[in-house]
Amino acid sequence: MLIGYARTSTLDQKAGLEAQQRDLQGAGCEKVFTEQVSSVDVANREKLEEAIDFARNGDVLVVTKLDRLARSVSHLVKITERLEAKNVALRILDGAIDTSTANGRLVLNMLTSIAQFEREIMLERQREGIAKAKAAGKYKGRKATARAHSSEVLELSKSGVGPTEIAKRIGIGRASVYRILADQPAE
Numbered sequence: 001m002l003i004g005y006a007r008t009s010t011l012d013q014k015a016g017l018e019a020q021q022r023d024l025q026g027a028g029c030e031k032v033f034t035e036q037v038s039s040v041d042v043a044n045r046e047k048l049e050e051a052i053d054f055a056r057n058g059d060v061l062v063v064t065k066l067d068r069l070a071r072s073v074s075h076l077v078k079i080t081e082r083l084e085a086k087n088v089a090l091r092i093l094d095g096a097i098d099t100s101t102a103n104g105r106l107v108l109n110m111l112t113s114i115a116q117f118e119r120e121i122m123l124e125r126q127r128e129g130i131a132k133a134k135a136a137g138k139y140k141g142r143k144a145t146a147r148a149h150s151s152e153v154l155e156l157s158k159s160g161v162g163p164t165e166i167a168k169r170i171g172i173g174r175a176s177v178y179r180i181l182a183d184q185p186a187e
Contacts, residue, residue, distance in 0.1 A: 001059045004029030005051045007068045008036050020064045027093055029062050052079070055088040065094045066111065073116045080108075146176030153180045
């Protein structure tokens, strides 16, 4: 059975999701799992988990593009290992990659390595650019958002509200609440 998986990062990418669904159905997928979740939030991709759980021996998981499935080599390796353990192949329509063949596995491994290499090079250039801008006094970084709420954090804390609840009420991370509280001199 061909099982499709489609993903977009944001809710406003409706056309992209519809195009993926159309392509997956055109490729013969009998069941298509779809979700709209950021690649950063890879831990919460429920529909991908459902698709992998649904797949049985001899099935093929189909995606339109590699970046719809995984963003890093390590993430892709984890997914392909899970699929291989179930004897499920992976097919990527863009690039005609099919891991049920030796050539498909080779090409997939090469492409993911190249993609990760490109990302690392881009991040390295970005770090160099930031360092150069800092040295020239042109880069100040982003404004500290949690620190802007220091007075609210302190006020809530003094009234007996716990750090977790403070974080929820203000909309900042719990670790930020702890940092703000730790920065205050002891009374």
